[in-house]
Amino acid sequence: MGNLRTALLAWLFARSHNGRFVLRIEDLDRPRVRPGATEQMIDDLRWLGLDWDEGPDCGGPHVPYTQSERLDIYQHYLRTLEKAGLVYPCYCSRAEIAHAASAPQQGAGDGPVYPGTCRYLTAKQRSEKARMRRPSLRLRVPDDATITFTDQLAGTITQNVQQEVGDFILCRSDGIFAYQFAVVVDDGLMRINQIVRGDDLLSSTARQILLFQLLGFPIPKFAHVPLIRDASGKRLSKRDRSMGLGPLRAEGATAEEVVGLLAAGCHLVETGSNVAPDELAKRFRSDPYDIIRAISQE
Incomplete structure (x- = not known):
């Protein structure tokens, strides 16, 4: 759910600024890639109502969008x-x-x-x-x-x-x-001008900016969003399957309910709201920086 909330926020940043959203599969560490994980991720994002302008399934001007195919x-x-x-x-x-x-x-x-x-x-x-x-x-x-x-x-x-x-x-x-190294090369070549990701990667940013400079790529803007944590403040593990989307879908939750849950967790909507991603994007298009102000309440 933490990854999905970050994906929703990244999508909202792009759509509220009338930007393009890029989906990239970062699968360089092949021994750790679970079979079917990419397909499941794409299905989850689509089910939530998120879409993208460039990606492994729809192509774009900077193919391929899967890192294991970009080794050369x-x-x-x-x-x-x-x-x-x-x-x-x-x-x-x-x-x-x-x-x-x-x-x-x-x-x-x-x-x-x-x-x-x-x-x-x-x-x-x-x-x-x-x-x-x-x-x-x-x-x-x-x-x-x-x-x-x-x-x-x-x-x-x-x-x-x-x-x-x-x-x-x-x-x-x-x-x-x-x-x-790989994400800097990809972001530079794919002309990414805004990166929205979890704040566990904040300490990586200086290294990446140094690489942007050394490789001659423009430096994008960054927004590091808070991670979902448990009651004690500990970051939720990917191994915590009880917090995955699968159980919620199996129990009959709708996409609007799940998006509302994710959005409420970062103060974008009231708790208990049911909302589609497109509706959220429309709310913030008049002032995209309302997203930053809302998240900053965490």
């Missing part, structure tokens, strides 16, 4: 960064980084700040390490990479990417492109 594109932009001297191989495991004496306990990224262990290896040292382990590829983040941006909900954020994240991974050691 990512490889091209990775080579662009390599030619600029901004990429280097890293042979460190997660455990080694976590136990490095110079690594803080936790950074603004997905784990400890990377201490730069492999940044200055000689060609001989890299050759020796390559015999034992396949490397990941990291971005050589400039020391002065201080990024400041204004999120439409979180306000002004400043982050020194080198100090708070370190050199981050662009391509994993198993050959899978990192989320941070």
Whole structure:
């Protein structure tokens, strides 16, 4: 339900601004993709009454819209960064980084700040390490990479990417492109000018803006919306199937009831309202920033 609420809000942001809505399937981590998950997601969105102008089922000017079909594109932009001297191989495991004496306990990224262990290896040292382990590829983040941006909900954020994240991974050691890298390439090429997503990704934004800059893409606007949490304030897990759409549909809930439930959770309508997405979009078209003001009450 949390993913669906974020999708509804992203759709409302686009439609209330008379914008285009793009559906992209982010399935790079193939071993973790459940069979039928994409088809189920598309069915759920359609059932709720959400539509899109570009996507894997309807095409568009920036096909393909499924990340696992865009690997050659990512490889091209990775080579662009390599030619600029901004990429280097890293042979460190997660455990080694976590136990490095110079690594803080936790950074603004997905784990400890990377201490730069492999940044200055000689060609001989890299050759020796390559015999034992396949490397990941990291971005050589400039020391002065201080990024400041204004999120439409979180306000002004400043982050020194080198100090708070370190050199981050662009391509994993198993050959899978990192989320941070792939979404920037996609957003840049698909001309995305507004990104609406959960606030658990707010800490990723500075890294992505840095990549937008390095690759020469325009930087979009960002709005990070609150996640659905339980009574104790803990983020609901995707494993919590009781909060999925399936049980509600099985119990006979209508799409208008579910949209009303999702919209009421972020103060867009009164609790207990039944409303279709199109009706919501019409309410906010005269002043789209009412959406921001409503969500900000959370």
